[in-house]
Amino acid sequence: MRAPVEWLSEYVDVPAGTDAQQVADALLSVGFETEDVHVPPVTTGPLVVGRVLTIEELTGFKKPIRFCTVEVGPGNGAPDSPGGAVREIVCGARNFVEGDLVVVALPGSVLPGDFAIASRRTYDHLSDGMICSVRELGVGNDHEGIMVLDPDDPAAVIGSDPRRLIGADPVEGAVVELAVTPDRGYALSMRGLARELGIAMDVPFRDPAADPVPDREAGGWPVHIEDPHGCSRFVTVRVSGVDPAAPSPFWMRRRLLAAGIRSISLAVDVTNYVMLEFGQPLHAFDLAQLSGDIVVRRALPGEQLRTLDGAVRTLVVDDLVVADESGPISLAGVMGGESTEISAGTTEVLIEAAWWAPEVITRTARRHRLPSEASRRFERVVDPEIAAAAAEAAAALLVRFGGGAVLGRSDVGLRPAPVTITLPLGEPERLAGRPYTPEVITHRLEQIGATVTGGESALQVSPPSWRPDLTRAADLVEEIARLEGYDTIPWVLPTAPAGTGRTSRQDRVAAIAADLSSAGLTEVLSFPFIGTKDLDQLGLDAGDDRRRTAVLSNPLDADRPSLTTTLLPGLLDAVVRNISRSSRELAVFEIGQVFLPAADSPAPPRIPVDRRPDEAQLDALEAALPAQPRHLAVVLAGPADRAGWWGPARTADWSDAVELARRVVRTAGVAVTVTAGEQQPWHPGRCARIGIAGDGSVTVGFAGELHPAVCERLGLPPRTVAVELDLDAIPAAALPVGPRISPFPPVLLDLALVVDDTVPAGTVAEALVQGGGELLESVRLFDVYTGERVAAGTKSLAFALVVRAADRTMTAAEALGVRDAALAAAHTASGATLRD
Incomplete structure (x- = not known):
């Protein structure tokens, strides 16, 4: 999740002098791992907001060139201009007109990439500065031309420094990239992250969803929910008379870009902006393309839908769809359909904000291999209470920048009933291992948005609607410990019991x-x-x-x-x-x-998970x-x-x-x-x-x-x-006993035996050992021969025998007796005969 610091600062009062790394550290202290901190490249020197006064088209060159005069504010003009407020600038871009507000780099400034700006003569005119594009300022990759500022933005004052306005400020223009765990879907929004940042920095938080929702009883679009499990709430807001050519304001495009979403059109940008702000994914339909009432239902076998990515998808009965009389028009919570897509001529817009069951969205997105920003949030559970507020916020932005009017809102379905958790006051200490006063417990739970009541021994806690992960007392204790700081929990190294070592x-x-x-x-x-x-x-x-x-x-x-x-x-x-x-x-x-x-x-029995097995x-x-x-x-x-x-x-x-x-x-x-x-x-x-x-x-x-x-x-x-x-x-080894070492000399004998070539040498050796008895100290095979000197189908095995007695020097007769006994045993076991 990419969070622009400037956007977060709209909802919390970040202390003056706080840089992006300190913001990231604050969020880390409450459990959000930082993946990266993106700081905009530095622009030094005079950079000002200017107004284009005149544009002269120059001819006779290989490409279109314009010679412009730009008002840059008192004290910023050329030395010889009247009042010192005008600069003459040569520019090749054509996406601006007279009267537009632009960003001007004056001579002496250095843009990202070590690009120094100076007065120079070009195309037969003196160019005294540069009108800048998004890419040249290092705040984006837009190739379409010059950055044109919003004239209604109160910060766009001629002659003022535009760095904060355009996102080039090294502090407020920075973006903190965070790893959000699946159980904290609320943090996939500026609303959720700003709340956590306010807690971490102990500063007030202003909830953008706290404003009262306008009361609209009529004018909404008819909606019917046939699957209340998959969709418990469906809100629509109808907006008419939108200017299809109205552009998205620069500040909105800049924030979307910083959050990792490209700008498409006003209607689409508005829905994406509100999704990032509130955490509630929205979808905009072209109202002129709808046929009859909206129905939320399961797909019929064999139904097809061409989604916004141009792919035709065959649906299954487990897919949840938004449909009208023509059939499916949207894959619920994942992606809209092409038939009702917002186009360049759309003037009637229907904004949808719904609550979808996470497991339904997860299965659909994986089945169709279609992950999206919307499904990512629905899979992690969206706040069911803000659907109407988010849809109304999107409608207000659409009317503000695209004209038209809101005709009405429909709100179908039921909201989940609030739950209450009993939290014994001693439970946090029992689970976390350190004491927490009742005041600290109440304060921390109220910071996350919970309602806390109770008496002397226990508290009754109602978690906020955006925290469905809080279902039991242990979850509340985890929140208290997290916000108080895991580093405040004392560590005790357990004493290792005495062991017996390895077996x-x-x-x-x-x-x-x-x-x-x-x-x-x-x-x-x-x-x-x-x-x-x-x-x-x-x-x-x-x-x-x-x-x-x-x-x-x-x-x-x-x-x-x-x-x-x-x-x-x-x-x-x-x-x-x-x-x-x-x-x-x-x-x-x-x-x-x-x-x-x-x-x-x-077969293994089914073991209960809610209690210890008997x-x-x-x-x-x-x-x-x-x-x-x-x-x-x-x-x-x-x-x-x-x-x-x-x-x-x-x-x-x-x-x-x-x-x-x-x-x-x-x-x-x-x-x-x-x-x-x-x-x-x-x-x-x-x-x-x-x-x-x-x-x-x-x-x-x-x-x-x-x-x-x-x-x-x-x-x-x-x-x-x-x-x-x-x-x-392999059985356990017997207790080792030291070998008996005889002081008497050994008798060394060689024995060549002929056996069938299918007889293993090991069988013969084992028989020799058994037949030789205690006096036969060792048997070693040192040669195997097959060839013309032995009969076909046989082989010769040559063994080296060591014969020794422990208490005497053996005679030749005794040694030969041992050899003969070993030979007899080998003959009995394998048919071995003495080789000639």
Whole structure:
């Protein structure tokens, strides 16, 4: 909201010497955030109001030129002019005539842009000054020519300084731009902001809507309201005999421009001016184009309306329209129709001021994508009491500057009944935390326009009609605290209760995140929402448990209305987005919750909002909540090792994903097992099941290469690999026990085994450990061979075994016995045989 300081000063007595920044600070002190302060550019030197005496048209030049004599007031004329009151000026503009009042920059003045004015000879004449345009003075962008002042303006005195008159004064010509919150629609007007400024500066406020409305019982236009919910009041004022060529006065055009609205015509400018002044949007109809009575109703199916922007809009039954016998003539509260638009020949004007239901206007404006200054105010609720006052003010301005007469007014509908709020005198202190005397409470509430009565323990407060946001005692307390100053409320730092620190589970998650970061991975935080398309892209079967989702009642994204059951969609989205921005080396991970509703999960109960739920309702709500385990997901796309002098790059493959899964489980302090697995969206032959050692039934996740079809659908690089683990399924680590260090030497043995090429190396290694017993200290796979030296369909796995006893030096026979026991266990588990 742009508020010219000069306009605000019309309703409040701004203290002398107050600049625009101080005005902005005052409004900020009562809760209005300042977005900007616009100060007009400075014009130095002699600038005066002048009257054009004569105009001589000069010929013989490439463009029309005029030689003018201008009366500039005593003491301002040329040194050799009689009485010193006249200047001769050459001017190329043609939008002024003899007798017009203009702004004259005398020699020695400097206009915005460092444009110095001096006497100079041009077009065979001496030009002793300059007649200025709006643009040259820096108070607008009007290209139409010279600024012509209103002769009826008492401030337009020949020879006087016109800076305040034209808005070039650095104080009163400034504009304060404010951010108005949706609950303070009254502040989208000079009336509302001036009231707040008067409160902030503790100066009297003069309400422009306080003047009595003229009593007019006849002559208005017939109006019928068929939808009293959408329109509770509809006022029309009829004005006849308006001069269609009458221009808007300069001061009105200047104020509109400063407020961010361009001048169009007198009738339109008047409605915009009153809207900014009162906060009541108005609409002007060409009365000659109306057919019969006005009806306020809902649109009929298929009805169309050509709005003022030239677009033909197809209406729906939820749209509220103003109609006559020809059909809709205005989209209520949003924009008028072309059929009754004010034109260059309009002499009969019907001014409309109505109260529209905010929710109706909001839906209509959004449905038709047609925001307007009017809908912006109606959405935030307009004062229902000022419709007649605003319409009469507009009619008075129209008659004053366009001639004609007011024929009558019609006022149809009912005004809302006033509400009364009981405010206990102790409530402000209880809610705000500081005492307020009854006198302060009453004074502050009366400042905002409320009527206050009451006794010793409580006050009865009737909020003003322009404050529909005040509905309860807490709202009144907020107003008292706001006007007294939030900075007067003492702050007390609460004492933090003694805590136990992070839990072991939280420590484990933090350790895993730190370890993955140290390995070069980047943590990602994605939105926890998915849609059916995301699950389809992962290729999940119809019966997959991850397709059973918790659907949100009011999702942020209609395409993703459910809480996620897997972290992969969000993480893969991040990878695709980075690839589209030319990133080629991606290693990312995410730790977050997933939401897994049970197959027989009950529907969540409806919880009351006006009171605390009882225990049964809370138990029912708890039972309806989905399981929310914490998962970890990793995606690797691109090289695992960069190219350099040490050799070529190596692309990340399934083994890197499996190793990261092992690393995570090891960081959690638990032994891991890796076996072949099958789980969508991983490649069936390159997917590993991650389990817990010693308990083969516990699966904590899967790792491997994503299915080629998934990579193609998502636009991922071929052979992208991923991991997803259920961190909550990993059991707590046992109490760590220090290793027993044997002082005796180890026996180092190598064992080459031949197995079927479908047997995982992990299965063989696990069997060797179990068969070797306590004396087998470690098993490490150091070679895998397939080729002509082994049978087709088989592979050779070479393991390095370390055998050691804690209490003695082992003999060769004992070491070979351990090896043979391990070999036997491997043969039983996987059919492994000793390689020749």
